[in-house]
Amino acid sequence: MPKPFCFIITWCKPMIKFFRKIRQKMLTENKFSKYLIYAIGEIILVVIGILIAFQVNEWNAQRNKAKAEEIVLIQLQNDLEKSQIELEEIIEVYLERTKASAFVLRSFWKTEKSNDSIAKYLEIPGITRIYSPILGTARSLISSGKIDLLRSYDLKNDIVSYVEKVDAKLIDIVRHEESYFRKGKELLFEVMPSTYLSKEELEILLEGTLSDAFKARISDGTNTIAPDLDTVPFQADLSELLQNEKFFLAYKKLFISHYNMHAMYGEILEMTNELLLKLEQLNLSDLEQKNKESEATTKS
Secondary structure, eight states: OOHHHHHHHHHHHHHHHHHHHHHHHHHHTTOHHHHHHHHHHHHHHHHHHHHHHHHHHHHHHHHHHHHHHHHHHHHHHHHHHHHHHHHHHHHHHHHHHHHHHHHHHHHTTOSSOOHHHHHHHHSGGGOOOOOOOOOHHHHHHHHHSGGGGOSOHHHHHHHHHHHHHHHHHHHHHHHHIIIIIHHHHHHHHHHOSSOSOOHHHHHHHHHTTTHHHHHHHHHHTOOSSOTTOOOOTTOOOHHHHTTOHHHHHHHHHHHHHHHHHHHHHHHHHHHHHHHHHHHHHHHHHHHHHHHHHHHHHHHO
16 A cells, blocks of 8 residues: 555544544434534545645655765765776876877987987887776766756756766777877887897896786796797897887877877866866755754754
8 A cells, every 4th residue: 555545544544533423423413514514524634634645755755866866976976086086097197108208209309319218218108098987877877867866957967968078088089099009009010020128138127027927928828028038039229210210200199199198088087076076066055955954943
């Protein structure tokens, strides 16, 4: 049985018994006019009970909706805060790669070059990473229609707009990675199919920073460098590379890729910060409203 009607029965049952006794008494005494008045009173009582029951049910529904909205907003805020931290990290990474690419490019403009100082920057720009902010809660709200739980019309529009803008920006990032980073790497492989490191330098690297990864590859047979190498095939001369036009174009493309990735992730971070600020302002407004309601209840 629906809750409103359970309430009606609970609330009206004793009153109905009371009116029934009076009605029976009126009938036995043949007081029809009084009986009619009591009958009308009984009908009015039932109607009032129904109205009260539906009002209580409406209050419960609103309370449940407000609770569901609160849960959704907390989940959304958690997603945005985690994305905020991760975006700040990825932006810092792309800034480092941009600076390393720029350092290599500046070396082409110098007649006297220090190969040792350049070498430590050559590997940094050769790595990329596509990152997507956490959009699970926002996407779920939109696709499931649960976004209607939110009372703020402006916030609904802001969430939809945020997802659309981030998706568009991620498409740009992927296209940019394909157009610049991958082509830059292709040029690098063309002019430097192996490495510029000497046999001794490579052995130190494999035994040091790359030791664990190299050992893992040896164990599963996926290593492309012999563990007991005798020579470095197609070893490139760094001085010659810094005179090579394709090598210059490769780092130019890597620089453009990392520079723009840094900028585009910065734009996503800015959008994330804006939506987070609106959520925090909304939560503050709700808290102030609850405090006012609590004070009003205390005074009454």
